[in-house]
Amino acid sequence: MKLRDVDLNLLVVLHEVLVKGNVSRAAESLDMSQPAVSNALNRLRGMLGDDLFLRTSKGIAPTRFAENMREPVAHALEMILDAVNTHSGFDPAVSKRDFRVALTDVGEIYFLPALLPLLSKAGPGITITSVRNTSVNLRDEMESGRIDLALGLLPDLNFGFFQRRLFSQRYVCLFRKAHQLAGKPLTLAGFQTAEHVSVTAEGTGHTAIEAMFERMGIARNVRLRVPHFVAVGHILNSTDLIAVAPEAYARRAFETANLASAPCPVELPEITINMLWHAQNHRDAGNQWLRQLVFEHFSSDER
Known part of the structure; x- marks a missing residue:
């Protein structure tokens, strides 16, 4: 397929349906009729050879192909908008925003x-x-x-x-440099025997990591639970507790605390840090x- 064969208006419709998660709301946002939006999606299905959206008990859900198009299409449309807007209307050098x-x-x-x-x-x-x-x-x-x-x-x-992806990071185990686990490979047995501080950070992906330990049957000796990471570096520096923490946090913690890190002996998925904004x-x-x-x-x- 060549770019000249692609009607960019169809990508605008696709993007809006991905954002809204609903054909009717996308039609309203685009000031189009619902049949017109459906017709545009049908044309795009024929062009791309994919269903794009599937009906579920909760409404429509994007296919894997459509989901993979979400970020590049949003970024491409944003770049096009930036190119056609001849004046920014914003000067950071003088702004008080x-x-x-x-x-x-x-x-x-x-x-x-x-x-x-x-x-x-x-x-x-x-x-x-x-x-x-x-x-x-x-x-x-x-x-x-x-x-x-x-x-x-x-x-x-x-x-x-x-949304735009910024970077990915892994989880590591964090503890003070004088900890008995420092300076040697961290084994699963050592991980389970050590005393832990557990971070139950609601509204973040870290809660999924905590739940994953339970599903995997990984027993931890949790001595302290805190709702956020703010004090974790100080706690680790003055105790023999260990914590499972995002690597980005661990690197910042090294700057103010006498801490060391080790790869987690439990296989955990990498997490993606995004920048998000609304229409x-x-x-x-x-x-x-x-x-x-x-x-x-x-x-x-x-x-």
Whole structure:
């Protein structure tokens, strides 16, 4: 297939149905009739040779092919919009704008120390208000446009939002350098015998990791449970507890605590850290500028 054979209007329809998760809502957003949207999807099905969406008991669900198209189509449409808009309407050098960014506690530790110096140079009058993802109804706040961006592993925002992948990371085991487990391979037996601090971070993908240990039948000697990662580095530094933590957090913790890490002896999936935003802010010039700044600095498979 060649690009000249593709009607870009069909990709606009596909993107909107992916975002809305519903043909009727997509039609309303595009100011089209529902039959027109359905017809566009049928044309695209014939062109691509895939069903794109399947009916389920909960409505329609994208096929794997359509899901794989979500990010590249969104990115391509955004780039086209940027190219055809001849004026940005936003000058970071003189802007006094306050951007509200939703972050997990790990996100604050990882992103903010690096983001603030970037803003000081590119937009000295710009401020950031960090909003903890669990302190508000994040979906409603983003749909209303009151929150500009969300950064992190936020499974509750999987559908209905634009997103760009920033980087992937693994989980590691974290403990103080003087711990008896330091300096040697961490075995499953050592992992299960050690005393753990368990982080039950609601609203993040970390809760899935905790549940995975239970499903796998991995018994841990949990002595402490905390709702977030903020104090974990300090706790580990003064105890013999160990923690399973995202590698990005672990690297930041090394800077302020006398900690070491080891690969987790339990096979855990890598997690993807995304930048997410709602259609409400998609065409906003300031939001586009901030998204590009974040993407250029933090998009990497090596972080």
